[in-house]
Amino acid sequence: MVSLCSDLAVTRRLKSSRRRKEADRTRRLAREIRLLTSAATGPGQFLGGQAGCLRHAVLGALRERASVFLFFALFGVFSGRLSGSDTNSTLAAWLKAQTNIQTWSAEVVQTRALKSLTQPLTATGHVWFAAPNRFHWELGNPPQTIAVRQAGQMLVIYPKLKRAEKYPLTGEQTGQWRDTLALLEAGFPRSQSELESRFRVIAQTTTNNVHEVTLQPRSPSARRLMPRIKIAFATNDCSLRATELQFADGSTLRNDFTNAVLNPKLADSTFAPELASDFKVVEPLRK
Template identity: 25%
Template structure:
């Protein structure tokens, strides 16, 4: 029998942010160029995260927490520790989604199009991101919030916000086509630190059911 529940780690795949008006300096900055300026120097990133999922009625559906790592291009690891364990790993070619409680691994090819894989918003190309999404920006002090809206119809979410404090990404807020909202806050952030490549290797556990998706 197939078991279902809200897959906290999958949300970055099925889906990888009102403040005061911008300062005069930011008002003169092209939002897409500014977002590219923040993302392009990002080679590695690791952080603890807190994730909340809300239904279209605003009711909380799930809270989750864990840690994530990424390395550009295309590699990331997303580990959910609570309320249950779940892991998503991309080695740059394939994505593995492992649920130890269900003893199940789902494997799919990595889709390089950020329109269909929001997890690649950070690990992918900033240039491709800004060509596929319209970008607007607002700011207060050293906090900058970028609102992204897909230009095409193949995106799995309706809107996305990315929040930066200084040069650091501190939050993601995305809404899918059903109106479900996922808010993710990051702390204990390390940008461009050393991340061992073994983080992005995944060995399928012996005895696990394997589902291969096209």
């Protein structure tokens, strides 16, 4: 009996330990994505100097990634056909319209609302996209943060700091980076039925010819990290107007797109920026 009680106690302690580790891992990942560098002023100024910037570069880049991965997910994988039952909804019409996109560019205003700040942070920039999943994202004028999706990697460039960071996009990563990729790079579904298998469509509203869809991840772990995702698009031409990520602490990251151009000619160099010889190139996730 003593042995059985002892075994049960050990089992309870192990389960409790696993739950604590899972909770700690989720909190750490949420903190990383909440810690955000200001693209408009430069990551060093927002985080308190060059040393702080370098120490927290990975954390800031993860938050940048939340925005850019959502962007290319919205465009890069909407290439499937919709079933007849899907074609009656406004959302399904937008999903179907994405099959016409080969390239796309737009001006963007990014607004970041943090509970610790009385005023939101804003930055202006530009984004270029080429199917199936290449993009070039710049914030600031002149650019303070540049993110380029290349084959097998994400390149994040800080021109003022003469620093570039490479992040792999392969399936070999583990831990927090793997979880972030799984949530943000898995790709949006190709039809309304597929979308609803991964997300709950919890709200749809139309105001001034703009349709907004609010999604909630069905996965509990994803929901703890990012409980809401909003997509807004024009009802007349199905053009993307805005995306918004809501994080577990109530902070939000919103992108509003204007002056969009559908299928412009884009040079290959748009997605292959050349770095000057004095840039420091690092791989923060390399062990």
